[in-house]
Amino acid sequence: MAFHTRSNSFPSRPHPIVQEVDEHVCRLRSSEATSTSSSSISHKLSGLQDLHDCVDRLLQLPLTQQALAQEQNEKWANELLDGSLRLLDVSSSAKDAILQTKECVQDLQSIIRRTRGGESAALTGEVRKYLTSRKTVKKAIQKAMKNLKGSNFPSLNKDHESIDIVNKLREVEAVTLAVFESLLSFISGPKSQPSRWSLVSKMMHSKKVACEEEKANEFAQVDAALNSLIGHKTSKSQNKSVDNAQNQLEQLESCIQDQEEGVECVFRQIIKTRVSLLNILNH
Template structure:
């Protein structure tokens, strides 16, 4: 039965029980990292996602070391015509593509947020210039969401099918293949969480107008909405409120600036984690290509 890479539950238990002999210590170490990630906080907060990105770096460091082992290289060379090798190669490129999509979304949002901050800090040009910049930011967020939804759609279309026949295969090779599949599945799951976090909640025009109506009616509802939102969504909501309020916009400027500063800090943390992870993914793909082209 096919399984989605976006649902890695129970990976660390199912595989270890199926192996009849003790795998290489590095495979066991990778297993430990996988289990830590599986047991990590399931909430979608900036701190929890940042923690998972750090855990992913440790995991892929371990995988990169695994590719340096002679037994791993020998298994890949001997099985180079097998479909699972192509799957691993395709998977390494897929991870790089998703990581790049996340990096681009953060970069685009950060650049627009800094432009907006610059206008607020200068306090020049009056409300008209600020309103124009707010519109630009909200438009850019639509572009970011569109790109993210496309990336998420591509992820959800991925199904991993069991194409690796274990008959006449040594236990180390079986463990290696199983591990690499799990690493891709968990990595894609965390990337999915990150992309969803950056995108924020999606709303139809009708629900969006309903939200604005509630914002206009009472500050209590606005505070409830904001309490449940992440750094990206809070800025979106603050700007939507700014655009739809006809009076008292200047009263919200300080709060908006505070939200933008928090957003920039969040983006910086994510970018640092993604850049470090991206370098590791590159090293793993290069190692794999070198083994196959040796």
């Protein structure tokens, strides 16, 4: 008598949800080469929302649940669970960085409105507080980025019948980490930013600085504008710098709003995925 074992790998013709996951992963990977602008970051976050929505539907498939729930596959399922925790950690870091910057931006905007034409020392003090908070945010981002670099994906036994499912979810984790790495780099700004902008007050009108500001993202532009503001000594030049800082802060606030909403949606999706994995393991 011949006994037939049922494989838990995906069939030769993949389920539509599996194809959808692949399409989202491919789109996000292709977008890694695009410019790191505010709009491109928002687009990537939107893509992550769609991807993780598909992943949750993938985890609801009986095929997926059967494969991951088997006792011999518990190791792989636990590794995926650990991966979801890594994603929660990095998305929490992004949320904290965005929230802290948002609060500082709003406080600074309020101070600028109240002190316009008044005591410049108070404004300078608040600007310095903002720039100090930015240094704190950057240190936290550097720590999060270091943890990202430490993420690894142990090799699988290629004969393992759940290889397709596990690899699919690992691909999702990898592309999600890549998007958050782009976001954190965007918030932190260029690595060489402090040395470049330390000379802004002396070179504000030069073509070189104008070119640098065009290339900088909204976070770096605000840093530059504020460094320029505290570098001006005359009230006339400072008023111009205040106007510029206000404009840059308004643009940054709009940018932060979009990214805050995007990160929050992805964060909720990751939690949903983690709950689904826990339910599969507990059955």
